[in-house]
Amino acid sequence: MSDNLYDVIVLGAGPAGLAAAAAAREKGASVLVIEREQKAGGILKQCIHDGFGLLHFGERLTGPEYALKCLEQAQNAGAESLFSAFVCAAEKEESGFSLELQTQGGMRQVSCKALVLACGCRERTAKQVSIHGDRPAGVMTAGTAQYFVNVMGCLPTKSCVILGSGDIGLIMARRLTLEGAKVLGVYEAKSEPSGLARNIAQCLNDFSIPLHLSSTVTRVFGSERVQGVEVCRVDENMRPIEGSEQRIDGDALILSVGLIPENEIAESLGVEIDPATKGPFVDQNFMTSVPGVFCCGNALAVHDLVDYVSEGAAKAGAAAALYDATHNRMLTPLAYRKEDFLCVVPQFTDESSLGNMMLALRSRHDVKNASVELVFQNGAAKTYRFQRLSPAEMAVIHVDAKENGVVQSVHLEVRT
Numbered sequence: 208m209s210d211n212l213y214d215v216i217v218l219g220a221g222p223a224g225l226a227a228a229a230a231a232r233e234k235g236a237s238v239l240v241i242e243r244e245q246k247a248g249g250i251l252k253q254c255i256h257d258g259f260g261l262l263h264f265g266e267r268l269t270g271p272e273y274a275l276k277c278l279e280q281a282q283n284a285g286a287e288s289l290f291s292a293f294v295c296a297a298e299k300e301e302s303g304f305s306l307e308l309q310t311q312g313g314m315r316q317v318s319c320k321a322l323v324l325a326c327g328c329r330e331r332t333a334k335q336v337s338i339h340g341d342r343p344a345g346v347m348t349a350g351t352a353q354y355f356v357n358v359m360g361c362l363p364t365k366s367c368v369i370l371g372s373g374d375i376g377l378i379m380a381r382r383l384t385l386e387g388a389k390v391l392g393v394y395e396a397k398s399e400p401s402g403l404a405r406n407i408a409q410c411l412n413d414f415s416i417p418l419h420l421s422s423t424v425t426r427v428f429g430s431e432r433v434q435g436v437e438v439c440r441v442d443e444n445m446r447p448i449e450g451s452e453q454r455i456d457g458d459a460l461i462l463s464v465g466l467i468p469e470n471e472i473a474e475s476l477g478v479e480i481d482p483a484t485k486g487p488f489v490d491q492n493f494m495t496s497v498p499g500v501f502c503c504g505n506a507l508a509v510h511d512l513v514d515y516v517s518e519g520a521a522k523a524g525a526a527a528a529l530y531d532a533t534h535n536r537m538l539t540p541l542a543y544r545k546e547d548f549l550c551v552v553p554q555f556t557d558e559s560s561l562g563n564m565m566l567a568l569r570s571r572h573d574v575k576n577a578s579v580e581l582v583f584q585n586g587a588a589k590t591y592r593f594q595r596l597s598p599a600e601m602a603v604i605h606v607d608a609k610e611n612g613v614v615q616s617v618h619l620e621v622r623t
């Protein structure tokens with residue numbers, strides 16, 4: 208094997224990429240992890256709060272501690288890694304994939320038999336939500352604010368408004384308050400919060416930070432630096448209600464308005480994208496519509512628990528290591544009602560390689576006492592009970608597809 212040819216190349220050294228790399232090595236594959244940043248860990252590097260790892264490592268860790276454990280696993284397994292390396296182009300070749308990289312030492316070409324995409328996701332910016340006014344300094348995403356505070360040690364605001372009730376925004380509301388800034392309010396256009404219930408309680412309620420539902424920011428004031436924002440109520444179609452406008456003075460607008468999986472490389476390889484997750488369609492082995500290309504972590508679908516990222520990514524890495532280009536898949540789509548679920552992953556079952564399957568789903572609405580029924584191709588059905596399902600919390604079901612066969616559909620019922 209030449210220096211530049213690997214069985215598996217993993218793009219991204221966040222928790223997903225590191226878990227995929229460790230699992231692929233454990234199956235005996237030669238593995239290269241490519242990361243555009245200088246260090247491994249992905250988004251966890253800036254998440255200095257704790258609460259990570261209870262399921263996966265059985266202990267309560269901070270983001271950097273969790274990332275370090277993942278890095279050690281990948282390194283101990285013998286995965287090679289390349290940092291500060293940017294993938295400029297990826298191409299499908301007859302016997303695998305070739306990648307063109309820009310590295311600190313210049314351009315480099317590497318090839319592999321199977322590719323694992325673990326590139327994470329990016330935050331929506333002010334450009335993707337309609338806010339009138341100038342773009343003065345002080346309009347930033349919650350992740351950028353988190354980077355300023357936790358990595359650079361700078362406080363980017365003295366008093367701010369947060370738009371959107373996503374988890375990063377909630378965590379930053381608490382963090383900025385602890386650092387001495389005044390968070391004037393969190394404004395959410397939907398009638399329900401987007402973040403986890405525990406984050407609403409621990410990050411807003413515990414610090415008396417007001418959450419305004421069915422409300423949004425319509426205008427930014429200020430030319431060089433934000434001087435204030437205009438907020439208003441919205442109707443059930445999320446249209447601003449005339450006459451409800453109010454000006455709030457502050458020096459920053461922090462956006463927590465959603466995450467989008469990073470899939471430029473997947474798309475350049477012709478991977479089909481699910482409009483529901485904005486990540487690739489995959490089967491239970493995390494293989495995309497392009498044979499030999501696997502996807503996991505936040506690049507596949509936005510996860511709220513890193514523990515599930517690690518679990519799924521390990522399956523993806525192991526499957527990539529065992530990838531056989533001559534094997535023909537037998538894919539059955541998994542049906543669900545869009546009125547019940549925002550998304551279900553995987554979207555396909557490959558009948559030719561059934562095994563343990565991890566099924567992740569998000570309900571469209573908040574549902575208490577929910578039953579999720581899986582119907583198998585042989586007509587059998589299994590029911591899983593949940594005290595509560597919520598769009599903010601990904602639910603995971605483990606299915607033994609070897610025993611039960613192909614999952615044909617998922618149904619939601621409310622117990623009375």
Ligand SMILES: Cc1cc2nc3c(=O)[nH]c(=O)nc-3n(C[C@H](O)[C@H](O)[C@H](O)COP(=O)(O)OP(=O)(O)OC[C@H]3O[C@@H](n4cnc5c(N)ncnc54)[C@H](O)[C@@H]3O)c2cc1C
Pocket residue numbers: 218219220221222223224241242243244247248249250251254257258259260292293294325326327328350353374375378469472503504505506510511512513514516
């Ligand atoms: C603020 C915040 C708070 C959170 N809190 C919790 C919590 O309390 N508990 C919990 O369990 N989870 C939490 N999460 C979720 C968890 O951190 C994520 O689900 C997890 O980090 C996603 O892992 P990933 O590897 O898919 O993506 P990332 O961590 O984003 O890693 C992706 C990596 O890929 C690299 N990359 C991207 N494109 C390329 C490319 N083309 N070439 C090379 N490299 C590339 C990136 O630089 C990055 O290092 C939180 C997330 C955030 C943002």
